[in-house]
Amino acid sequence: MYEHDGEQYFVMDSHIHFWDASPENWVKGQENYAKGWIECFHAYQSLAPPETHWPIEKFQKYSEEDFVKDVFEEGHVDIGVFQSTYLKEWYSDGFNTAEVNARLADKHPGKLITNGRWDPREGEAGIKQLEEDAERYGLKGVKLYTAEWRDGSRGWKLTDPEAVPFLERCQALGITNVHVHKGPTIWPLDKDAFDVSDVDHVATDFPELNFIVEHVGLPRIEDFCFMATQEPNVYAGLSVVLGGLMHSRPRFFAKVMGELLFWVGEDKMLFGSDYGIWEPKWQVEGLVEWNYPDETFSDFPAFTTESKKKILGLNAARLYGVDVPQEYRLPDEAGTPAAREDAELVEGRT
Amino acid sequence: MTDRERVLDALGTVYDPELDEPITSLEFVSSCDVTAGGDVSVRLRLPTPQCAPNFAYLMVADARTAVRRLPGVGGVTVVLEDHYTGDEINAAVGRGEGFSEAFPGETEGELDTLRSLFHRKALVARQSGLCEALLAAGATPEEVTARRVADLPDEPDARRCLELREHLGIPHHDGAPAFVLPDGEPIAAADLRRWLRMARLVRTSLEVNGGICRSLLAVRYGIPDPEEVAA
Numbered sequence: 001m002y003e004h005d006g007e008q009y010f011v012m013d014s015h016i017h018f019w020d021a022s023p024e025n026w027v028k029g030q031e032n033y034a035k036g037w038i039e040c041f042h043a044y045q046s047l048a049p050p051e052t053h054w055p056i057e058k059f060q061k062y063s064e065e066d067f068v069k070d071v072f073e074e075g076h077v078d079i080g081v082f083q084s085t086y087l088k089e090w091y092s093d094g095f096n097t098a099e100v101n102a103r104l105a106d107k108h109p110g111k112l113i114t115n116g117r118w119d120p121r122e123g124e125a126g127i128k129q130l131e132e133d134a135e136r137y138g139l140k141g142v143k144l145y146t147a148e149w150r151d152g153s154r155g156w157k158l159t160d161p162e163a164v165p166f167l168e169r170c171q172a173l174g175i176t177n178v179h180v181h182k183g184p185t186i187w188p189l190d191k192d193a194f195d196v197s198d199v200d201h202v203a204t205d206f207p208e209l210n211f212i213v214e215h216v217g218l219p220r221i222e223d224f225c226f227m228a229t230q231e232p233n234v235y236a237g238l239s240v241v242l243g244g245l246m247h248s249r250p251r252f253f254a255k256v257m258g259e260l261l262f263w264v265g266e267d268k269m270l271f272g273s274d275y276g277i278w279e280p281k282w283q284v285e286g287l288v289e290w291n292y293p294d295e296t297f298s299d300f301p302a303f304t305t306e307s308k309k310k311i312l313g314l315n316a317a318r319l320y321g322v323d324v325p326q327e328y329r330l331p332d333e334a335g336t337p338a339a340r341e342d343a344e345l346v347e348g349r350t
Numbered sequence: 351m352t353d354r355e356r357v358l359d360a361l362g363t364v365y366d367p368e369l370d371e372p373i374t375s376l377e378f379v380s381s382c383d384v385t386a387g388g389d390v391s392v393r394l395r396l397p398t399p400q401c402a403p404n405f406a407y408l409m410v411a412d413a414r415t416a417v418r419r420l421p422g423v424g425g426v427t428v429v430l431e432d433h434y435t436g437d438e439i440n441a442a443v444g445r446g447e448g449f450s451e452a453f454p455g456e457t458e459g460e461l462d463t464l465r466s467l468f469h470r471k472a473l474v475a476r477q478s479g480l481c482e483a484l485l486a487a488g489a490t491p492e493e494v495t496a497r498r499v500a501d502l503p504d505e506p507d508a509r510r511c512l513e514l515r516e517h518l519g520i521p522h523h524d525g526a527p528a529f530v531l532p533d534g535e536p537i538a539a540a541d542l543r544r545w546l547r548m549a550r551l552v553r554t555s556l557e558v559n560g561g562i563c564r565s566l567l568a569v570r571y572g573i574p575d576p577e578e579v580a581a
Contacts (some may be wrong), residue, residue, distance in 0.1 A: 020425060036399040036434060043398070043569040048563075154456065184400045190449060190457040193402055217558040219368070222471075222552045248575075249561045255554045263551070 001328070002076035003332040004288050007305055010313035010328035012320070013280050015179075015214065015239040016071060016080040017270025019096040024330040027092050032213055034090040034287075040305050041277050044240075045238065047248040048278050062276055064104060065099040072111065075273070075280035079322060081113045083143035083179055083214070089150065102137050113320060115179065117143040120162035121150050124212055134173045140173055140320055143214075147183020147193060155186030177319050179237060180290070194220045196227055203231040205246060212270060212321055215240040225263035235319070236264045238311070239272030242283045246290070254292050258300030264306040270316045287312065306330055353384040357423075361392065361415040367465055369560045370472035370510070376560070377567060388424035390417050393431050397566035403435040404461055407452060410443045417580065432570075440503065463561045466518060470532040473514040475556050476507045477529050478549035481542065491542040499530035 002009045021038035023031075042059045045052075058066070071077045082101035086094045094100070098116050105112035116133040118126050133139055147155045158180065170178060186193040196217045203211045214237040217224030228234045241260075245253035260269055271287065277340035288308055292300065309330060317324045321347070351359075361382065362374040371381060373394065380395040392413055396406060398533040428443060430436045435453075442452030452456045480502070486496045499522055501510040515522040520534040527536035537545050568575035 033434065040398045040400060040566075043566050046569045047565055184398075184402050187456060188458040189403055189453050190459050190461055191404075192466060192467065193404075219562070220555065221558065222548075222555040225551055226548070244562060244565075245558065248565055249558070252554070252558045252561050256558060259551050259554055262547075 001078055001283050002288060004285070007288075007309075008319065008328055009284070009288060009309055010324050011076045011078050011280075011284055011320065012271065012313040012316040013071065013075070013077045013273050013275070014212070014270040014316045015083050015237055015298070016077075016084065016275040016280075017085065017277075018062075018064075018067055018095065018101055019085070019276065020100070021059075021091065021095060022059050025061075025091045025093055027088075027090055029237045036121065037087070037090060037095075044244060044277050047244045047284055049247050052282055053280050054276075056312050059276065064099075064107075067104070067276075068108075070106070070279045070281070071275055075275070076284045077273075079111055079113065079317075079320075080275075081115060081141065081272075081316070081320070083115055083181075084117050085143065085145055085150060086117060087145075089148075094317060098133060098137055110220040113140065115143050116175070117142050117144065118166045119144075119148060119150065120156055120160050120166055121153060123162065127165060128136060130166065130169055130175075131173070134175060137279060139173070139175045141177030141179060142170065143179040143181065145181050146198075147181075147185050149185070149347045153187055154189065155183065155193065157186070158202045163202070167209065171208050176208065177210050177287035179212045180216055182217060182220070192220075194218075196220055196223050199234065199239045200227045200231060203227075203234050207233060209233060210235060212237045212319075214272070216256075216264075218244075221256060221259065225259060228264045228268065232274055235268045235270055235315070236260055237270050237272050239277075242271070242287060243274050243278035246283065246286050251293065254297055257303070258292065258297055261303065261307070266301070266303075266310050267315060269311045270319075271312045284312065353388065353515065354382060356420060357382055357384055357392070357417055357422045359388055360420055361413055362414045364409060364416050365564075366405065367408050367468045368402070369556055369563065370468070370475070370514075371560060373409055376563065377573060380571070383507070383515070385424070388422055390423055390426045392417065392426075392428045394428065395567070396433060396570060397570060399432055399434050401433065402466055403433075403439065403453070406430060406433060406435065407439050407449050408461055408465065410439055411449075430559065456555050469514050471552055471556065473511060473518065473520075473530075474549045475553035476511045476514070478546055478553050479507055480511070481529060481546060482550070485546075486520050491539040495527070495529060495539045495542055498524060499526045499528055500524035504526050519557050528529055 002011055026034035038060055042056055071080055084098040084101055085096045088094050098114050102114040105114050114137045116137060116139045118130045180199055182194045184193055196213060199211050199213060210233050212235040213224055216236045218240055241256055245256060273283050291303055358374060361379055362372045363372050365371060366373055366376055378394050378396060381393045383391045394410060410428050410430050414426055417423060417426045429440050438452045449461050481494055512522045520530055529537045531537060565575055
């Protein structure tokens with residue numbers, strides 16, 4: 001919970017990690033990838049305020065004590081959602097598995113939600129694993145990383161026929177929140193790896209599932225926004241937008257927030273810190289204090305206390321069925337319609 | 351102009367296809383050496399080791415082509431450094447081969463479709479800035495959309511729009527409409543405001559990506575992070 005100017009904000013961090021990228025966990029022969037991956041993440045951390053930067057050693061592997069302090073004690077987070085990321089081709093025990101996450105979650109009852117994962121290239125065995133994970137961890141969501149390497153393949157798409165049974169199983173098992181992260185490499189390499197059009201298709205085909213596009217589809221915000229106006233079950237995950245821009249590129253941040261509020265709307269935007277890339281404290285406090293820098297932004301939707309409460313926690317609580325204490329709720333659930341008619345003009349643009 | 355300056359000038363015509371900015375102003379050229387005999391050696395660097403191989407390939411191949419086109423140039427070597435597919439890209443470009451030969455079995459074709467897709471985005475983004483400037487100066491939507499190519503100001507965004515139209519096969523003679531949709535049709539006055547709403551988002555997307563790339567490159571190579579540039 002974060003209190004500021006007499007307002008109380010319920011904070012649900014929809015994107016956190018507890019990873020091990022230390023050299024002991026690097027797969028033999030893949031050290032360059034394992035090292036390059038975590039160093040790239042570490043470079044992203046440098047976009048945060050300097051006092052929150054970590055040395056690379058801590059960044060490779062932080063402790064449970066660090067996590068509890070950064071997320072709960074100082075980070076204002078009431079509930080965090082673990083987005084498991086395996087990357088087992090590069091990290092022997094995985095980068096950030098549901099198993100490790102769930103072990104930590106068990107120590108903090110009611111405060112951490114563990115999301116699972118699946119990969120359509122695993123076929124029947126993957127379905128079986130998903131079912132087991134669903135039961136073991138009580139899954140309400142999964143994180144899909146479409147750029148993950150596997151047996152020579154450099155990625156997959158949600159529209160691959162092999163993905164259909166997994167999405168069907170999610171719907172059947174009540175795993176309603178599908179977090180999608182687009183990464184840099186995917187087969188075939190000659191296509192745009194960040195293209196979000198596959199999310200568009202499955203969002204239509206699976207209306208009971210919510211698709212949370214992590215990092216708002218960066219670097220394809222425009223494709224994401226146009227798609228989100230068409231699909232009522234597509235949401236914007238704000239990690240990276242906050243961590244990567246709010247401090248280091250404040251005017252870009254304002255533009256992106258304005259565009260997201262216009263195209264996607266405050267009811268479909270979810271706070272995510274992407275801890276341990278960035279600590280939640282400065283992001284929560286910064287977002288609550290934030291407003292457009294000047295009048296040149298006047299044709300974007302207003303950013304109100306209500307917007308902040310929804311984005312910081314109430315929207316994610318709704319998706320994950322979290323019972324928010326009465327004092328943090330809004331009097332009513334008035335929504336902001338997205339600019340559907342504007343996107344229609346865009347349909348013929350490519 | 352020294353030989354090295356001529357080479358750098360040529361490299362300034364090579365654009366990051368995703369950001370639509372020259373690789374020189376993005377500081378992707380980490381070194382450029384010309385021997386007394388005219389042999390050229392260029393090294394390129396990118397913000398992360400995992401930057402997309404397709405765009406990386408295009409910049410390396412385009413850089414080699416641009417330098418080889420210079421009169422009096424001897425051998426030309428362009429090397430991408432510190433990238434996870436650097437070996438594959440450098441070998442293929444050095445042999446004058448295409449992207450599919452750099453990654454056998456991992457592609458369905460060459461990169462022309464991808465390049466066109468990003469040319470279209472870039473055209474939308476650049477036109478939006480020009481249109482907004484006209485509206486801000488008091489022009490009506492009817493006046494803006496009635497403009498012809500000959501009416502465009504002689505400045506970088508406008509010149510780049512015409513280059514992009516050339517690449518995309520969209521007519522850009524003096525009498526052609528100044529502002530067009532990706533299919534070359536003029537933007538209708540009644541659609542201008544809505545088109546701008548979309549186009550501004552495309553421009554923001556390119557700007558933001560460019561900003562993040564600059565920050566990451568600055569961190570990676572210990573160079574000063576330039577000031578934020580946002581309209």
